[in-house]
Amino acid sequence: MNSLYTSGVRQASSLQADLERLRNGENSAALLGQISASLAAMNRTIDDYDSMAKREIIKAKQEKAQMRVQKFRTDYTELRTQFEQLKAKAAAEHAAAERADLITGASTSSSASDARRRFQTTPAESTLHPGLRPQGDQHAESPFRGPSPQPGFGTTREQHALHEHTFIQNTESKLDEFLAQGREVLDNLRDQRNILKGTHRRLLDAANTLGLSRDVIGWIERRSTQDWYIFLAGAAFTLFCFYLIWRYFG
Template sequence: MNSLYNLAGRQSASIQADLASYASDPLSQSALRPQITAALSAMVKTVEDYEAMAKRELVIAKREKALGRAAHFYQEIKKFREQLSSIDTENQLDAFIAQGRSVLGNLVEQRGILKNTRRRLLDAANSVGMSREVIGYIDRMSTQDTIIFFVGAAFTLFAFYLIYHWLG
């Protein structure tokens, strides 16, 4: 029974070290995730075996002590799983933020391209002799498109807030 207790203690220390490494080094996360999951499964099996042996212990004091240790190991396992889930959530949020920054950068770049294109089209339209009415109509449509975009963006942000508020 002591060997199982010692094994569970070593597994706990190993998982704790792996979780610290997993949280601090983003490059090693893809390799450490399966290792941590396997170590957690092995620790659960070890603690289950330890608990089963503790239940068969004849001396009541030893049985209570061993069952208390098993309960402590189960609490550690729960804490490790929560920590792993928290790290995964943080990584996912970081990925979403990076993706959002990338999209914003692309939109800024596209805005510059469209602005230059609009300027060239207006110059070409003036040189061809297109009337000011048609150019004004195009400008109004552009303004309406901008308003539609910002209303849609505000609605999307409001929907994200509602989803976060109710589900998060």
């Protein structure tokens, strides 16, 4: 039980250090997955320590262990809350930065489109004599003129970029969840491996005990047979002595 308590204290210290790194601005996917896995491992450690505390026979030790469990659960709740807040804050800052970049890019694209539109709609001064200039529409459409920009093109592009950014964020969140689940599965496999090792050791001890018991039973049976022979020999010798006493002194 002391080993579980030490493990819980170490996990809490490690989580505080990781949260401090996250608070300082390091919000990588690897760090988020590591914190999620550490929280899951700490929760399992608390549950194991609680179950062992309930099986404690000595009342004083049981009460002390229960107080430690309550403190562990309080620390776990606080660490979990801090992690959720820092994660939400980092996601909001990242989304705001991405949105600002997208708006800046869209504004630049709109400015370039307006410049092209002004360049295309500005009538070019003809070098012909005024009498030779065409009397019709001087702004006739030229076959070499590019297509006029469609209204709402910048908005559509911005929406597409925002949709792509949202998709990337969701993908990162799913990857973090998969990493956390993988770490949790790995920890569970390690725990099961330790349990199987302990079971194997107990089975070997039981087999050795059964083998020793079988040897002891065989030794007892052989000793019983020897004792029976000794008893018969002693009885025969006693009867022979009685016969001699009766024969010569009777």
